């Protein structure tokens with residue numbers, strides 16, 4: 001049941017209270033509520049996602065954020081590595097969280113991403129060999145896609161699940177560049193075709209077809225999937241418009257501090273308190289989770305003391321390990337009228353397209369914003385000088401994203417011209433940023449410093465991605481289409497290309513790792529391998545903040561995987577012994 005007013009709550013005591021009805025939060029709520037004996041409350045600061053056209057229509061995803069009613073409307077502080085520019089840092093503030101606001105590309109990361117996590121945390125349960133089991137309950141691959149096209153060789157059917165909760169589909173509308181992208185894989189050895197870039201198999205490298213969380217011409221979020229399946233359960237309550245302002249400590253036990261009470265506000269004047277008998281679980285995302293921890297006195301004394309917040313749990317790594325993928329739009333000019341731009345900037349043409357979508361769920365509005373992606377590694381001679389920051393030899397360093405129009409999240413399409421965009425994203429950054437509350441007022445936005453492009457590796461690797469994009473675009477497949485390059489992309493020099501990056505790069509919106517996991521004995525982390533917050537009992541974090549390293553992929557898949565395993569970890573803790581667990585929940589390691 002979804003409630004909108006705290007007065008509608010039947011009780012103030014629940015077994016589990018989950019903070020944040022986002023990507024991970026709703027997946028976890030759905031799994032925990034399978035046990036009818038448990039009473040679960042989810043508190044979400046944002047609004048309902050119901051009937052919001054920009055949220056539902058896949059191609060309109062870029063209009064859900066930034067700076068809207070569905071966004072937390074954050075802005076980063078001036079970035080030293082990017083000409084001291086600031087830029088928006090969108091996060092979904094609605095049911096489904098950022099899965100209701102993202103661009104829907106779905107992957108799991110490379111096997112190495114998970115194996116490295118198992119290694120650094122000392123918990124083999126995070127290795128891909130164990131994690132891959134969660135693909136089965138998680139995804140439901142849609143065959144055929146909504147446009148009915150033949151998907152032979154566009155994904156590997158044997159790798160995928162068809163019985164899970166989240167619909168995942170290949171494209172449902174072609175872009176006129178699709179054939180040229182695939183042709184390039186035949187012409188340039190450097191960019192081989194990869195039939196399946198989900199990351200389920202060992203190899204993520206190459207050019208392939210995007211897999212997206214959508215079905216029947218509409219977005220699939222954690223709200224329209226996990227929640228819509230679980231929502232009829234009487235033991236699951238979701239309260240929206242409920243912003244958590246802090247956790248209240250409820251006393252020590254065995255040297256650990258409890259935080260069983262959750263304080264929240266309706267956003268206006270009233271404050272409420274609810275209590276958990278088992279656990280409070282923070283799923284407020286890489287920014288929100290840090291904010292709540294710090295407001296509750298869990299953090300670095302150097303951050304909290306100056307704000308007059310008493311330190312209850314000294315946890316110096318809270319908000320410290322922020323990682324994100326820098327994104328650089330490399331835009332080419334193309335033959336007049338050969339791109340989608342003339343439609344995108346024509347209001348009546350857009351109106352017609354949206355109308356077609358509203359009536360039939362067809363046309364380009366029913367499709368994701370991109371159809372093809374490429375994952376690649378820098379050349380060995382570039383890597384020579386560095387300790388490879390990738391999780392393994394089959395993990396990409398960067399990504400190329402292809403769109404037959406002007407796709408620059410930071411700058412709208414110019415009034416004239418036709419364009420082709422190859423966005424490049426650095427997937428293995430070594431720069432580390434921070435998230436820190438500005439004051440003890442929960443309504444003050446935290447200070448977000450992604451600190452991007454501040455290491456030599458990051459600058460070099462992003463430059464290599466631009467060179468790769470230019471080599472890609474120089475393949476014969478693009479003859480008669482591309483006519484030039486926009487801005488400093490023209491440059492052939494190192495300094496020119498670096499200036500291009502500093503001038504227009506921003507984020508692909510993938511913040512992670514701000515409450516990262518480390519082994520039970522390590523202090524270099526915020527949570528333990530079972531996601532419990534170090535120094536506390538009855539408190540866990542279940543969202544992308546727990547990742548020690550950002551995965552080299554689009555991270556909503558990992559957010560869902562973390563939630564799926566967290567549900568098992570919680571169920572195992574509750575069970576008296578293995579006999580109490582259904583076979584599905586026994587970990588095999």
Ligand SMILES: Cc1cc2nc3c(=O)[nH]c(=O)nc-3n(C[C@H](O)[C@H](O)[C@H](O)COP(=O)(O)OP(=O)(O)OC[C@H]3O[C@@H](n4cnc5c(N)ncnc54)[C@H](O)[C@@H]3O)c2cc1C
Pocket residue numbers: 019020021022023024025043044045046065090091092093094095096097098099101102103104105106107242243244245283284285286288289292508509510511542543544545553554555556557559
């Ligand atoms: C524009 C954009 C495009 C993206 N495109 C892609 C893509 O194509 N593919 C991909 O894989 N990833 C993409 N991402 C990233 C990805 O969607 C997110 O990283 C992921 O969904 C985060 O999941 P999460 O569970 O950690 O947090 P979220 O899904 O953000 O959930 C956090 C929830 O907690 C709530 N919350 C926060 N603070 C509080 C509080 N104090 N009280 C109550 N509730 C609170 C929030 O409102 C939100 O609902 C994109 C992100 C953006 C912004």
